[in-house]
Amino acid sequence: MSWDNIIGLEREKSILQRAIISNRIAQSYLFYGNEGIGKKAMALEFAKTINCQNPIVKENSIYACGKCVSCMEMNNLSHPNLHLIYSIPAGKASDAKSDNPYAKLDEKQITEIQEELKVFSEDKYHKFMITGAHNIKIDQIRDVKRKISHTSGASGKSFIIIFNAEEMTREAANGFLKTLEEPAENTHIILVVQQREMLLNTILSRTQQIFFEDLTIDEIKNGLVSRCQIDEQKAKLIAVLSNGSFASAKNYSRNEFTDLRLKLVDLLRTSVKKGAYKIVLLDKINEIIKENDSKQIISALLLFELWLRDAYSYIKTNSEDKIINLDQLDVIKKFSSYYKTFDYFKAIELIENSIISIKKNVNIQLILVNLYLNLRRLVYKFC
Ligand SMILES: [Zn+2]
Known part of the structure; x- marks a missing residue:
């Protein structure tokens, strides 16, 4: 079952599934909690389930089929309704005022981003990191707004997922606030952060906040055994060291x-x-x-x-x-x-x-x- 791709977090999964089943999906969510526990994985699974063409409903649960075109595109991050925003490097100063935030980046930087996305699409616990990338800029927010206005006729619901939303510059955060205040139809936003205090209050107050708890030692241990083929004894040792983060556990296991x-x-x-x-x-x-x-x-x-x-x-x-x-x-x-x-x-x-x-x-x-x-x-x- 598709939510099983995410380790633990049963309470958080059930909140989101109930929202889908009762058709009370919030306009904007804030997923906050420590690094490496599965917030990004959850955001993607949520978007995937909502966009799935043949979802499986059982009592209080709803699952993405994992096989339809939409699910496949969500899995490899190519879905037209999926808009990921994350910090990118500053790039070189350019005279030409381009609307495209990626236009200032050189080939090497673009390749690195593509590779990072590929690794992330295969492993949603991968720590998404691009060299020299510390800020989410206003032109990235504008770029996504523009893309959404072009795809508004498409079926399903659009999702803007912002990784490390606290990395938005002040300008980007203010620009983003307008998106929150005047939401596009059929568009949902998920902000992913470690500490919500890092965001503007005006942004916080417009989101439904879901706290993600650290994973338990047993959850991490079982995840390591089943996903990384690590023997039980070593998995337990690593789990104890990992402070509730599966991403850290995987690092240790290497x-x-x-x-x-x-x-x-x-x-x-x-x-x-x-x-x-x-x-x-x-x-x-x-x-x-x-x-x-x-x-x-x-x-x-x-x-x-x-x-x-x-x-x-x-x-x-x-x-x-x-x-x-x-x-x-x-x-x-x-x-x-x-x-x-x-x-x-x-x-x-x-x-x-x-x-x-x-x-x-x-x-x-x-x-x-x-x-x-x-x-x-x-x-x-x-x-
Ligand atoms: Zn599907």
Whole structure:
């Protein structure tokens, strides 16, 4: 069923389906909520269902058939009723006053936009981003208004969907306000933003606002297993790190940071060794820095932190239920039985501080060396 393409968000889906079934579709919507949870995917599914030529109705649900011409065109973003607006680069200054906002862009920029749209049409959770694009400009709003006036005779309903609507310039927002005040017939607008406070009050008050909740850990985990063919244990680890965002989860899943987590755990082993541990520790840290960028190291440190939390939870509850690093179960059990009185909270605090320092661009080698020397001190103090 078509809404199933969207992970979770059952409440939001049901609001929109009820609006279609009862024929009370609002003129303008505001979808707001964190990044990567499926707001754009939902906006497109909504437009697709409303324009579907053979929708399937069942009690309180209505689904797009996914097979008709309209559904196909919605899927590949080529539907004449679909008008997407998103930030594009400023382009070169041009003397000729063109009505076409894309006329100022060079070939490379146009190609990038086309490629980005293609990727997005295949994966509606793709983070839509174009190099150097920070603003939605007034001529883009005018361009869409013009297109809509040309297609007003077409069947179905037109949808203007604005990605990151907070990126509208003041001029564009004011121009857009007129569209909201004097809506074209059979045209609906969906503004997609992370924080609604970023929009003018005059715009907010003219929209029906729907808050999109973060996805749950289970929803993300199941999405990763079914869509990205990731095994359950790894999917759960990634889901915990993703802060409710499926787009972040997919990003994490592409990196080999779970292996890096094991290297960080191994560093702890190295750092508590007696004898010449310092040289080995430094060698291993240098190798990690050579092979990974700061983002990967931060992700792995977060997992290392979860690993320590797992060990602590096992000491307290003697149960495997809350353990997230399930692939590490045996090692965690062994560690926690050996280090029962270890100051886990202090260790976690040390890792958190290291992450903050990495984000501030402090030398990563120095941060990691300090982290492990401090962890070593903790081990010898309490154990
Ligand atoms: Zn259809």
